[in-house]
Amino acid sequence: MTRPAWLLPGVLAALVAASVPVASAMPKFRLQAIPQLHYDAGNPLWELDRRVMACTFCHVRDSGGAPWNPFGRALQAAFVTDARAGGKARFPDVLYTVLKAEGDADGDGYSDVLEVYARTLPGDPDSVPTLPLPALRAAFDAAGGAAQYVPPTQRR
Numbered sequence: 001m002t003r004p005a006w007l008l009p010g011v012l013a014a015l016v017a018a019s020v021p022v023a024s025a026m027p028k029f030r031l032q033a034i035p036q037l038h039y040d041a042g043n044p045l046w047e048l049d050r051r052v053m054a055c056t057f058c059h060v061r062d063s064g065g066a067p068w069n070p071f072g073r074a075l076q077a078a079f080v081t082d083a084r085a086g087g088k089a090r091f092p093d094v095l096y097t098v099l100k101a102e103g104d105a106d107g108d109g110y111s112d113v114l115e116v117y118a119r120t121l122p123g124d125p126d127s128v129p130t131l132p133l134p135a136l137r138a139a140f141d142a143a144g145g146a147a148q149y150v151p152p153t154q155r156r
């Protein structure tokens, strides 16, 4: 079923007015990752803005779902490792574990955590930071390094 385009702003406004969680449009992991990685900074409408974090951050397709890109697969592998160790890690913990490990899932020469800092895609080798590696590393370290992405302590 297709709706006329003019209906969309009204639908969106109705959802906001009713405070309906936008989880259906913004999956849970993404809602957790965006504030953890500070992608919401200065954007009060981040929950409604799909450009804040592309689905291709972790997925192959813009629409999400399977298959996952190399960074998404690194997160999955970390979940598996945690499960085998008897853990029940939450997604923010797994995300931090993977970032802290300084892996380079897409093999583009910039570690995943540096790509997060530079706002490029850690699972897409065609998306790379514009800064040369030493300059990016220096800025990242000055900003607090991987500790910037420590999971929020508040448990849900």
Ligand SMILES: [Ca+2]
Binding pocket: 106, 108, 115, 120, 121, 122, 123, 124, 125, 126, 127, 128
């Ligand atoms: Ca990349």
